[in-house]
Amino acid sequence: MKAEKLNLKLLFIKGSRVVVLLVLFIVFSVFTENFFRFDNWSNIGNILLQEAPFYMMLALAMVIPMIVGGLDLSVGSNISLSSFVCAMVIRETENPLLAIIAGLMVGCLIGTLNGYMIAKIGVPPFVATYSMDWIAKGAVLVISKGGQITGFNSFRAIFNSWRGTYLLISLVFMVLAWILYTKTVFGKRTYCVGCNAEAARISGMKSAQIRILAYLASGFVAAMTGMMYISKLGAAEPTLGGAFTMEAIAAALIGGASFVGAKSKISNALVGGLIIVVLNNGLIHIGVPGVWQDCAQGVIIIAAILLERLLEKMQTERS
Amino acid sequence: MKKKLLGVLLTAVVTTSLLAGCGSSEEPAAPAAQEEPENVEEAEEETEAAGEVAEPEEATEEAATSEGIDTSENYLEGKKIVVLLKSYTHMFWVEAANEAEMLADQYGCEVEILAPTVANSNEEQIELLENSLVSPPDLYIIVPADSQGIAPAIAEINNEGIPIVNVNTQITDESVSYDSYVSANQYDLGYTTVSTAIEKLGEEGKAIVIFGKPGAQTYMERDEGASAAFAEHAGWEVLDNQVANGDRNEAMTVMQTLMTKYSDIDLVYAEDGEMALGAAEAIKAAGKEGEIKVVGDNSSVEICDAIKSGALYMVYDDAAWSQMETGFKVANLVLGGQSVEDTYYSPIYLVDSDNVEEYSKRYDE
Amino acid sequence: MEQQQVLLEIKNLTKVFPGVVAVDHVSFDIRRGEVHVLIGENGAGKSTLVKMLAGINGIDEGELIFDGERFKPADVLDAQNHGINMVHQELSLMPNRTVAQNIFVGREPVKEKGLKWVDLKKMNEESQKLLDGLGVGENIRADAWVKDLSIALQQMVEVAKATSTENKLLILDEPTSSLTTPEIKALFEIIQRLKERGLGIIYISHRMNEIFEVGDRITVMRDGKYVGTREVKNTNVDEVINMMIGRNIGQLFDRKWNKPGKVLLETKGLTGLRFRNVNLKVHAGEIVGVAGLVGAGRTEVAKAIFGFDPIEGGQLFREGEEVSLKGYTPKKAIEKGIAYLSEDRKQEGLFLDFTISDNIVPVMLSKLFPNGFVNNRKKVQVADEYIKKLSVATTDSEKIVGSLSGGNQQKVALAKWLLTKADLFIFDEPTRGIDIGAKAEIYSLMDELVREGAGILMISSEMTEVCGVSDRIYAMHDGEISGELIRGKDEFSEDNVLSIMLKKRGSHE
């Protein structure tokens, strides 16, 4: 009997975040009329196709640096800068492909700078990325002189032709990241560096380089999110990224990711993103006005760390 | 029974005045050349400002219209003017800034444009004004983000004795003073936009109002005007009034939220162009284009394109350029020591699918 | 007679950590005015025991009778208030604060009148009085920064801090590990002075000559158990060693000496951050011991040879062929067949949160899985093979390494390097914090490796280990090789090793 009770608890610990997601979904469906009505598929469809992809991508951009024991606070302004550069390239050259490449390169540049400062020079992760957040925020305001760029319809057509493109892109990114970080040798090395960078270096791994690549990947994902966002919004605004960093952290944490190196999994980003989306929309349906969303996200972050502490305690009791 | 009779009587009065109102604003707002004073040439609007429509409730004192101003002498030559706007990112203020720079060249005066980095941030505006006093200009043209919050900085300018022309958003704090207030009649803008929309869409329907930024007098007056207009049409129900701070991105999220909450919406009145476009995007993304009509205020190249493509139904443009132009004219009078009225209303223009081609030509030059 | 009155009686004290019983029902007593030496191999439980006395570790079982009444320290402050103070081996001082602030940290004197500001002047005066009392007042100013003092002087500050409160029992944990001979003499004088004041002193060390010079009584511990207590007067080195390792020296180190083969590794004039023109050789089939004080630069040399730390000058040869030092990294060293078992297992050797299999494969990931995809079945199979080979005390290759005992952890770390089929191993303090049984196994593994033609460079600060295992011994002092002993030519004894270890530079021929 004891063995079987144990793995029930183990199961709960492993799948706890999925349980949270299901509970939230059921609660909101029961208590509100049109959150989930079988006939009103448009509502859930709209959430899944329009909002969920963005939260999942944001969570992914945050989880990857967490694997190597760091974090990336510049996700928000990375999104603004890379999407604005992309819009500028479109305005100048009318060539969407070139614009996408330019945007992704800006995102990777920010990621690499973050990685270099953290891995090679030794600046603490949150100080480096927090300062980079402010620099990028200022940079996008300077190059945009406050104005915004609109009307890049040819670029938007790529994404808006089929309503499911955003979801497809986010799922593709999620699966690729999952394979890269859990199945490959590179992924195993990244987890080793996250667990103990010194031991990894002694085991012949280029731990500094691996950390830089992690931040580069985060920048790449952030840039992609930015371009998806401006194609959805139809305008590249310099103040776009503001609240995204907080949402990314909330999604990553509630999904089960942890700032302790090598404890986060790519699946945390998927589950975390879905939880945030269901929670935000659910809150609206039970009458909480939209302005309270930021506050809810703050509460989620605190709840996530309490939940993690509880699970840790259960785990140590078990072993 | 009595209530019903009153309702009928009221609608009769309103419709007659409405007809008079929109009758006058029906002609296309064609820019007309005006005789050229020696060095000041500007596109002067011929049509009578729609401001003439008598609002039913509070009677604002008779406001002078913008074209009655004598622009023969140019007192601004060589003077320095500081123009404070609400933000750099909102298209309305980008247009106002460009217009101010153009007018400065025409008048031959030096202009410095200030705006807070955080849009609509009252604290930054106060700091910007305080710092500008280090090398004080001859005149301020001020658009406060917060009608009452700006008071400390205005008090500082008042004791320096520098004249102020208050444009677009009125400074409503009694303890401070300014020389003149130039704007489109905001109450009237809100009222007319909603009334015209209802007139086109019919007597029944459900509407959503997307509010700009609480604390800013322009949005408050437009909101009062809109509510008054909705009140006159019993058939219309205002489902919700949500804040979006004049930000396209916020308006989109607010619209997305409201569409999930209310399943059948007919009309959305967004209190400025940015929010209107944001709402339109959310509607298009949800696949409900055409079902929900979006109306708003201000105009720009992008708004005109949106009207052409049907994303937006119609807008009333309170024309940042004409407000700024009137502002400079009043400034000219003030610096010339001539007496000025307390309030000047600049005209507002209807832009809908019929006259959008013609109206957007204005942006080409 | 007051001299012999019992200060502290320890009754079957016990402390259990996950996977190991660190202190197992130990009982002995400490008298006032006595230097009671506590000796035992690395990992015998000495430090754990004294940390229980000082209130740092909790007490699982047993009781203490201190100054006649039962006492169980709740925390460090409680122990200090009762007069029990400890000087840790790794000094716990605040480098960026003044000496006075360090001495009075936690109980700064405050002005009586008015608002209770801290009385800095009084604090400095009192500190200077304390330092003078210990005879070190001249070369340590009370308001100097601690970070500007040498290690020896910092240790004096720690002693001053420990004796600043009305201290009854002073615990010194391996105080001489980084002191030169004159500095050791100064410390012994201070200990003598404190003894006369009637303090009870527990002196932890595993250096025989010090023990017989300063100690009154010796208590020996092995694998967490109490072995016995002897008066220094009526015991000798061999008896103590025998009690320490529980078998005569031969059984522990049954090395089968073999003829040294070709030169596997040679350094000429190797210079780096903490060492200068180091010339050393390692032959095939040979274990070369490297002895020296803490901070003599031995680990830095090892890390430089392994490419972990930058080399600033000199040459490195592998089997006669020069290794290019440009961009020399651990990755290149591994390709050249060098393996490095680091001194700090937990920090640099292992991935504590990972499973055993995940700890064994990291170095050879690209070789084991050439197609870039990790296949778990193969990973577990390799792990099981080495778990059997090194007889790690668990069958489950997916057990978390953090929950294993010291000995098993070291076996896993060793397994990681055996996988790479390296032929030159650098062992840095291979048996620190390991029980005697596991030590014996590690030594036999090393012997096996060497017999198969590998070469081992072993850094160790345990005299018995260095003398018992090495074919040749280098001694390092202040970043330079200060002497060499060759088995057969020189007699391997602690005194000989100490003599070349503590010698000044330049006296080496």
Added chain:
Amino acid sequence: MNKVKNFLKGISGSSWAGIALIIFFAVAIDNYLGSRNLMNILRSTSALVVVSVGMTMAILLGEIDMSVGGVITISATLAGMYMQAAGTVTVGTVVIAVIICCLVGLAFGLFNGFMIGIKKFNFWLVTFGSMSISFGLAKGVTNGGVISGFDKKFQWISTGRVLGISTCIIWAVIICIISVLILYKTRFGLHIYAIGDSEVCAANSGINVRKTRFWVYALSGLTAGLAAVLLLARTNSAGATIGEGYEFSAIAAVVIGGTAMEGGKGGFKGTIFGAIFISAMKNGLQLIGLSNYWQQVLLGVVIIAIILYDVINARVRFKKSLRRVYSEG
């Protein structure tokens, strides 16, 4: 004489760069150093230097309180709403409004202190969480908007003049003096340094690390509340954006002031210099006519430059110390 030498040696290289920048502004802009502009600079420094008090203590512990920006916003908003609800504003209501600000700030400080100090949660996560909660609350309570227009009596707190000096500067100076005394003169202050320098040694010497850390965050919340009072009175409005970016400027002020990020070194005197420098830079950039976006970019660059300088410098010094110790022989 060596006191001055020490003081000069104490100013890190990066501060010299700062001073050079200010001299450049003084030359480029006429009456930049005139009394009016100095007053502008000090006025805009007052709120920043008050909130930097709490931030200095947190950074001395080797940690950071990210929530100060949010706490300023929510304290000012709640106090503002109270005053508007109170209608006629008497001196009594002004005092109550100030108390509300301090209590709200202290409440968040106590929450942070409890979670980090007592329950040992990750400092960064907790303060980031309370930042989002506080900003979120302010946005929710004001429905995303702004409350403005408070009574002259309340505005006097910041915009009044006593002997020609703005009252907010005087309040800031008083708070600075109290903080310098607490940090340098009391046991609590020395314990902060001790924990920041080496927590193990502090714990082993009987310092109640949990209680000290608890009070550091509580005071950080309180100083944020005080800064909210000054800001609310000065800008006569409260809303979701009033405290935005203050946590970044506070970190900048502390780091520019020479306090090391890993804790234990530096102090509050440097932070005052840092806070003044930031306001002077903002002011100068604006008067030169550079759009104040540059100020955000510059602030980020200056912080990273200082940290890189410190990190590299520390590494060089560490290598030198290693060589010196062993070359002594």
